[in-house]
């Protein structure tokens with residue numbers, strides 16, 4: 001029966017890539033055929049892609065060089081030519097070191113914040129200060145910086161600004177809405193439910209439209225609120241409604257014993273929520289929350305409809321140039337890659353958060 | 364002698380139409396140890412949960428250490444600071460270590476500095492004999508250890524009264540003793556306590572009074588010798604013959 005293996009424990013499986021492939025890819029004759037067929041298709045696709053992206057691509061030169069390539073290869077010359085416009089939009093050319101510095105500072109701050117040792121209230125304050133500083137840097141008018149109207153902001157800094165502030169401020173609002181929806185006070189509950197259902201019932205586009213077109217109609221004459229600010233508020237309010245439902249899901253998953261134990265200790269409502277319930281509930285919903293964050297990050301592109309040029313809007317404008325009009329695809333691939341880097345960072349980091357925190361085992 | 368520390372007068376409670384507590388009269392003196400038993404669903408948990416207002420009663424009066432329990436949040440929180448509770452399912456906070464579980468309320472409710480709260484918590488963890496587990500998370504502890512942390516957590520607020528709701532029912536037999544020993548020690552130190560349990564040996568040993576509940580009523584209340592030796596009520600006798608048969 002044991003066929004010569006150690007009598008206790010299962011027989012060891014053969015190791016190594018060849019053994020693995022044999023077990024998973026070539027275990028039956030039809031699986032072997034499928035594997036070979038799939039490999040062939042993958043090879044064809046890769047060959048075409050590498051050819052277009054790298055081998056036959058036009059890296060430098062004017063649009064004539066790209067036209068000469070007759071679509072055999074990608075026209076990366078477009079990016080070489082237009083990358084500043086795509087990244088920074090209509091921000092004045094000589095001043096573009098400012099948005100570049102802003103993005104660099106932001107990326108550095110994100111890098112620092114992933115370091116769990118630094119987590120504290122000071123870090124939260126630090127982020128608020130950072131964003132105020134970034135806004136100041138972009139806006140200018142102080143420290144001898146030329147003022148740049150927010151109408152001219154665009155590209156990557158705009159995308160980051162709208163989405164990070166959108167995410168950062170919609171989360172606390174969402175927590176309040178979720179708590180409100182589970183409140184024992186009927187009025188608060190009604191307001192929360194009403195808000196969530198109303199906002200979830202309309203597309204973001206229409207909220208942005210309302211923010212930019214209808215909202216000013218309600219303001220007294222002479223009072224104007226910056227278009228960027230209005231879009232920002234629209235994004236925060238919109239994403240809070242979705243996040244609120246995610247947070248509520250987490251609250252519902254916490255067993256009633258946790259609420260009771262906190263009550264029995266006399267913690268009171270807010271401390272109970274902040275110290276006992278929310279830390280558990282929020283960790284539980286990290287995956288759907290990050291889902292929501294990623295959606296918000298990408299949804300900021302919709303601000304194009306009210307005349308703000310985020311990354312996607314900037315690439316569209318850049319490729320409106322008649323000389324380069326044939327190469328919009330390359331432009332979109334470029335921004336897609338940027339979006340991908342940010343979104344995949346969020347999803348990878350969130351997975352680390354899920355595993356890392358909480359029941360950390362002492363060494 | 365002295366005024367009762369807990370007093371219930373004609374307390375009634377309903378869950379929707381279901382009458383869980385019927386005309387409960389109970390008065391507990393400071394330092395008294397009371398064991399409550401009775402069949403499942405008789406309202407034992409509901410009764411002790413009314414004392415720290417995890418449940419609200421609809422009729423009658425409950426006074427805890429001079430404070431009447433009403434809608435007033437202030438009074439409720441004041442009572443909860445005086446009353447510690449230990450649950451059947453432990454209900455430790457899984458995202459905090461044993462020590463953090465113990466210091467949470469002293470820091471946030473009593474406003475103790477962190478250091479002082481930790482020192483006090485360590486003393487209580489020593490008292491329940493698990494100081495070496497202080498930095499572990501609940502998920503890394505056995506049931507018996509978790510329940511002892513829960514007891515320490517409740518004690519950290521220096522309560523005048525301790526409520527236990529079947530503290531050993533969720534434990535494997537070999538862990539029951541380690542938890543009961545801790546409770547017995549606490550009883551011997553003069554703590555006022557109400558304990559719902561089916562551990563009749565424990566009741567004999569520590570109770571000043573044993574209360575038998577059935578269908579929302581206190582059917583019998585007597586010192587253990589009389590309760591076990593000469594129960595007056597037929598229902599009590601029946602219940603005892605079932606419980607003691609095991």
Ligand SMILES: Nc1ncnc2c1ncn2[C@@H]1O[C@H](COP(=O)(O)OP(=O)(O)OP(=O)(O)O)[C@@H](O)[C@H]1O
Nearest residue numbers: 378379381383401402403404405406407408409410
């Ligand atoms: N939140 C609630 N809503 C409705 N009915 C409830 C609720 N909590 C308890 N009950 C009912 O009230 C009755 C008494 O419950 P309680 O938990 O006090 O019983 P118990 O004596 O502690 O029983 P056990 O020994 O099983 O713990 C039970 O019939 C129970 O079904």
Ligand SMILES: [Mg+2]
Nearest residue numbers: 407408409529
């Ligand atoms: Mg019970």
